[in-house]
Amino acid sequence: MVKAVPLWLRIAAGIFVALTALILLAPLVVVVGVSVSESQFIAFPPNGLSLRWYQQVLSSNAYLTAGWISLQIAVLVTVLATLIGGGAAIAIHRRQLPFSDFIATVFLSPLVLPTIIYAIGMLMFWSATFGPVNIATLAIAHTIIALPYVVRTTLAVLAESNPYLEEAARTMGANRLQRLWFVVVPQCVPGLAAGAFFAFNISFDEAVLSLFLRGPTLTTLPVQIYGQLEFSPDPSVAAVSTIMIGLTIALIVIIDRMLGLTKFASS
Amino acid sequence: MADVRLNTIRKSFNKTAVLHGISLDIRSGEFISLLGASGCGKTTLLRIVAGLEGVTEGKVEIDGRDVTQLPPEKRDIAMMFQSYALLPHLSVAENVRFPLRMRGIGNREEQAEKVRAALETVQLGHLSERRPRQLSGGQQQRVALARAIVSSPKVLLLDEPLSNLDARLREDMQVELIEIHQRLGLTTIFVTHDQEEALSLSDRVVLLNAGRVEQEGAPGEIYNRPATSFASNFIGSSNLLPAEIVDGATGPMARFADGQELALAASEAARGKVTLALRQEDLSLAADGAGPKVKIRTRVFLGARNRYVMTLAGQTLRALTPNDILLDDGAEVSLGIDPARIRVIRD
Numbered sequence A: 001m002v003k004a005v006p007l008w009l010r011i012a013a014g015i016f017v018a019l020t021a022l023i024l025l026a027p028l029v030v031v032v033g034v035s036v037s038e039s040q041f042i043a044f045p046p047n048g049l050s051l052r053w054y055q056q057v058l059s060s061n062a063y064l065t066a067g068w069i070s071l072q073i074a075v076l077v078t079v080l081a082t083l084i085g086g087g088a089a090i091a092i093h094r095r096q097l098p099f100s101d102f103i104a105t106v107f108l109s110p111l112v113l114p115t116i117i118y119a120i121g122m123l124m125f126w127s128a129t130f131g132p133v134n135i136a137t138l139a140i141a142h143t144i145i146a147l148p149y150v151v152r153t154t155l156a157v158l159a160e161s162n163p164y165l166e167e168a169a170r171t172m173g174a175n176r177l178q179r180l181w182f183v184v185v186p187q188c189v190p191g192l193a194a195g196a197f198f199a200f201n202i203s204f205d206e207a208v209l210s211l212f213l214r215g216p217t218l219t220t221l222p223v224q225i226y227g228q229l230e231f232s233p234d235p236s237v238a239a240v241s242t243i244m245i246g247l248t249i250a251l252i253v254i255i256d257r258m259l260g261l262t263k264f265a266s267s
Numbered sequence B: 001m002a003d004v005r006l007n008t009i010r011k012s013f014n015k016t017a018v019l020h021g022i023s024l025d026i027r028s029g030e031f032i033s034l035l036g037a038s039g040c041g042k043t044t045l046l047r048i049v050a051g052l053e054g055v056t057e058g059k060v061e062i063d064g065r066d067v068t069q070l071p072p073e074k075r076d077i078a079m080m081f082q083s084y085a086l087l088p089h090l091s092v093a094e095n096v097r098f099p100l101r102m103r104g105i106g107n108r109e110e111q112a113e114k115v116r117a118a119l120e121t122v123q124l125g126h127l128s129e130r131r132p133r134q135l136s137g138g139q140q141q142r143v144a145l146a147r148a149i150v151s152s153p154k155v156l157l158l159d160e161p162l163s164n165l166d167a168r169l170r171e172d173m174q175v176e177l178i179e180i181h182q183r184l185g186l187t188t189i190f191v192t193h194d195q196e197e198a199l200s201l202s203d204r205v206v207l208l209n210a211g212r213v214e215q216e217g218a219p220g221e222i223y224n225r226p227a228t229s230f231a232s233n234f235i236g237s238s239n240l241l242p243a244e245i246v247d248g249a250t251g252p253m254a255r256f257a258d259g260q261e262l263a264l265a266a267s268e269a270a271r272g273k274v275t276l277a278l279r280q281e282d283l284s285l286a287a288d289g290a291g292p293k294v295k296i297r298t299r300v301f302l303g304a305r306n307r308y309v310m311t312l313a314g315q316t317l318r319a320l321t322p323n324d325i326l327l328d329d330g331a332e333v334s335l336g337i338d339p340a341r342i343r344v345i346r347d
Helices: A008-034 A052-058 A061-094 A100-111 A117-129 A135-160 A164-171 A176-204 A208-212 A221-231 A236-258 B042-050 B090-104 B109-119 B137-149 B166-182 B194-201 B221-225 B229-234
Strands: B005-013 B018-027 B031-035 B059-064 B077-080 B156-160 B187-192 B204-209 B210-216 B239-249 B252-255 B260-261 B272-279 B285-286 B293-303 B303-313 B315-322 B330-338 B343-345
Touching: A008 A236, A052 A061, A052 A236, A061 A100, A061 A135, A061 A221, A061 A236, A100 A135, A100 B260, A117 A135, A117 A208, A135 A176, A135 A208, A164 B229, A176 A236, A176 B018, A176 B090, A208 A221, A208 B005, A221 A236, A221 B330, B018 B042, B031 B042, B031 B194, B042 B059, B042 B077, B042 B156, B042 B187, B059 B221, B077 B137, B090 B109, B090 B137, B109 B137, B137 B156, B137 B166, B166 B194, B187 B194, B187 B210, B194 B221, B204 B221, B204 B229, B210 B221, B210 B229, B229 B239, B229 B272, B229 B343, B239 B315, B285 B315, B303 B330
Parallel strands: B031 B187, B031 B204, B077 B156, B156 B187
Antiparallel strands: B005 B018, B005 B059, B204 B210, B239 B252, B239 B272, B252 B260, B272 B343, B285 B330, B293 B303, B293 B330, B303 B315
């Protein structure tokens, strides 16, 4: 039996949890609050109530262009990371490749590599090899840092899958390709979907790579927000941030309804 | 439907031999059981017939054709796994249709008709749209069976398919397997460690021990005339007692280490040191009688029967008796057995 938790520890734990939640949620509350302010300045609590900053964001060319670029990159990254990461996870899971442990480490390494170092390296490498950066540069760079998430979520579902299914499929006449398409891939779907969600989010709000790999016509939404905040701060920054929060929550709800995301939050 | 011929199959894993040259001829439409304890090689042998394992040496023929080098998907077989191996993302009907789809058998309507017929055979027609995880273990079992028979394979391979079911369901499934086999006449190879299952289901039982065929024959033959001490011990769980056969006043007698004697059949020709195989259910116990005296150690109540654990000449002896035979622990009783039921094994 577990010994009863002493009262003081329970109170301490409660305070700790409450503080964590507060620090997590307070910034969001402030951002949403500022976004509906009437004031010219970023101030909390807000003065008055209006949606004028939302109107400003939705009629601002700079925000819309940046948003469109971010969306294009995020969709591209989602597709690329899911295809490559899913394929890598299946190959790693089967352990049929030589150096499969080494390959697994390589695919997970972007998790531990400082993004800023990768960003500098990518900028120097791309400029020296291909010239000016473009939307493909950023999509490739985002794909690299999104890959570990797809690999991990897919490996997690594969680890729980029944290893006899493929053998069973063989006895039912399924050849190699049929087994991959009708047996292995369907089992990966929950992991792929969760990984795709992570990939989209990582790309959509990534700032470090986007900052280093930007060009005159290549500014993503986070970079645009950062620039606005630096040079002419007004509550439009909060309004666009609130829109991003809303989008993310909508995505989480959709994925969770479809597949149960909570299963992967811990893996 | 086809015959299966295994020709001196040898199999080693990392230089450890698990099958030492097994040859078997399985007739078309025969139901054969591979019976043995875990690790005897029975599942490996089945997987070799399926093509999931290669052979180290030997030849596998199905329907007169050498398939030794053929991968499982090119052999016309079906296999039922211990874990059922249903595809979780497909409905019951789609699971059953899977082999037809993979092998390109028939068009959509013909496939649907075959699926319906197979599900009717296992009495699951009403659950065809369910997902496997919504079914009980017994129902999943039936889906796996329907999936195995739907494509009318040349050979049906069953790998301990009943071992995950509770006793009642297992009996139902045994009956169902017998009926389906009678109806479809599929050549069937059934792997089990359960002797009752093997004896009740099959036309022929192949008893395996440590990668070799210990004995093969019809269930009645295997049960009544075990050829070796291993077979006697494994089938019907006999008591094995060392004894010496001597000539007594009335015929041959088995003399135990403590000098007590047990009458043998007059026709018994063996003399000298042997092992007696006495089946638990053949032994009777009486408060007084002519047989050797044994001492009761424990009684285990099994419901319909009692099992008595006793000592005879320092050896442990077990007997199954009707449940109204009640004897006290520590009592000395005399042992009786029909001399014709005693198996004498010359070692």
